[in-house]
Amino acid sequence: MESISVGLLGLGTVGSGVVKVIESHQDKLMHQIGCPVKIKKALVKEINKVRDVDIDTSILTLDPEEILLDPEIDIVVEVMGNIEETKEHLIKAITHKKHIVTANKDLMAVYGPELLTLASEHQCDLFYEASVAGGIPILRGLVDGLASDRITKMMGIVNGTTNFILTKMTKEGRSFDDVLSEAQALGFAEADPAADVGGLDSARKMAILSTLGFSMNIDLDDVKVKGITEVTEEDLQYAKQFGYIMKLIGYAHREGNRVEVSVEPTLLEESHPLSSVNDEYNAVYVYGEAVGETMFYGPGAGSLPTATAVVSDLVGVMKNMRLGVNGKSAVSPQFMKQLKEDDEIYSKHFLRLHVEDEVGVLSSITSVFSKNGASFEKVLQNPLGEEKRAEIVLVTHKTSLEGFERVLEELRDLKGVQFVKSTYRVEGGDA
Numbered sequence: 001m002e003s004i005s006v007g008l009l010g011l012g013t014v015g016s017g018v019v020k021v022i023e024s025h026q027d028k029l030m031h032q033i034g035c036p037v038k039i040k041k042a043l044v045k046e047i048n049k050v051r052d053v054d055i056d057t058s059i060l061t062l063d064p065e066e067i068l069l070d071p072e073i074d075i076v077v078e079v080m081g082n083i084e085e086t087k088e089h090l091i092k093a094i095t096h097k098k099h100i101v102t103a104n105k106d107l108m109a110v111y112g113p114e115l116l117t118l119a120s121e122h123q124c125d126l127f128y129e130a131s132v133a134g135g136i137p138i139l140r141g142l143v144d145g146l147a148s149d150r151i152t153k154m155m156g157i158v159n160g161t162t163n164f165i166l167t168k169m170t171k172e173g174r175s176f177d178d179v180l181s182e183a184q185a186l187g188f189a190e191a192d193p194a195a196d197v198g199g200l201d202s203a204r205k206m207a208i209l210s211t212l213g214f215s216m217n218i219d220l221d222d223v224k225v226k227g228i229t230e231v232t233e234e235d236l237q238y239a240k241q242f243g244y245i246m247k248l249i250g251y252a253h254r255e256g257n258r259v260e261v262s263v264e265p266t267l268l269e270e271s272h273p274l275s276s277v278n279d280e281y282n283a284v285y286v287y288g289e290a291v292g293e294t295m296f297y298g299p300g301a302g303s304l305p306t307a308t309a310v311v312s313d314l315v316g317v318m319k320n321m322r323l324g325v326n327g328k329s330a331v332s333p334q335f336m337k338q339l340k341e342d343d344e345i346y347s348k349h350f351l352r353l354h355v356e357d358e359v360g361v362l363s364s365i366t367s368v369f370s371k372n373g374a375s376f377e378k379v380l381q382n383p384l385g386e387e388k389r390a391e392i393v394l395v396t397h398k399t400s401l402e403g404f405e406r407v408l409e410e411l412r413d414l415k416g417v418q419f420v421k422s423t424y425r426v427e428g429g430d431a
């Protein structure tokens with residue numbers, strides 16, 4: 001091959017990073033694939049916009065078909081975002097025999113299996129390392145690095161915006177809204193931060209991670225999602241008192257072949273490796289039966305970090321082109337999906353209750369717990385400013401989700417309990 005031609009769909013933050021990495025690492029790319037890599041065309045929304053990358057404007061186009069139908073383009077790099085329209089572009093590219101590299105988690109979480117099947121039918125590669133945790137090579141870590149092991153648990157801090165917000169709230173005692181504005185100004189929140197703070201962005205990434213890690217098709221709808229919008233500074237302070245740090249954790253656990261996948265604000269023991277992942281950084285903790293505990297850490301977003309993942313995927317496609325094995329790596333899942341029921345999901349729980357400070361209230365709360373097979377590991381009571389009211393904060397021993405939901409339902413109706421202020425899952429301490 002004299003050179004490999006790439007068509008770029010999108011020239012925003014990640015697209016500009018891809019141009020820079022290809023230019024500045026051309027020697028290394030040449031060494032690995034044996035020929036130069038050339039960006040032949042780039043799809044943009046506006047030709048004459050000021051950009052933070054030097055690019056010959058004659059290769060810019062407003063028409064996607066100039067890329068998707070160009071017989072000289074070997075690989076389409078999709079960094080434009082969006083779901084439905086982009087999916088149609090990729091289908092067109094694949095049916096015109098182009099390999100795909102995408103950073104689009106929204107698309108892959110929903111249409112990944114369909115697009116991978118189509119790509120494999122056309123002997124095309126479809127790689128998407130950049131879609132989860134930006135610059136961290138976690139997908140290759142799971143699929144290649146841990147290919148020989150049986151992964152039983154993954155816990156991910158896979159959204160930089162929420163990690164930044166929770167870190168600042170914990171360390172600086174600031175409010176959720178205040179820190180969210182700063183995250184937006186710094187540019188790592190999505191245009192619509194609802195997907196970040198509501199947990200959907202993490203859920204998309206966990207659907208991708210658990211599909212690969214457990215080798216079964218996990219759909220976005222299989223992921224239980226709770227975001228961080230209700231988290232208060234008081235919750236974080238109580239958590240600290242009990243020796244926990246709050247993180248938005250994507251949790252994927254397999255027992256036998258039954259799995260649970262969720263995203264929720266979680267209290268982690270301070271000694272857990274994920275507790276020290278701060279600010280906008282991402283990390284994925286992976287437990288394999290043979291390897292034990294591993295953790296992948298790094299920048300989860302940003303122009304150059306995300307571009308390294310995209311360009312590494314390009315190298316993967318180009319190596320396959322030289323070997324003539326494109327489209328062969330998309331193996332179908334090994335297992336049928338089996339999701340755990342709530343009575344199979346066990347964890348500790350943190351609970352804050354406002355109660356009337358009267359004789360017998362604590363003992364009737366204890367009865368509700370014991371009736372449902374649950375018990376306390378830690379408990380504290382604080383008088384509230386108002387007369388004869390108190391706050392009870394506790395952490396349960398491990399209990400089933402079903403049992404804990406029953407406890408909550410009964411506590412809400414219990415005489416002496418005014419309301420349940422907050423509840424969170426608690427993790428750590430065991431693999």
Ligand code: HSE
Pocket residue numbers: 133134158159160161162188189190196201300301
């Ligand atoms: N909004 C995402 C984050 C960007 O905050 O992590 C990377 O997917």
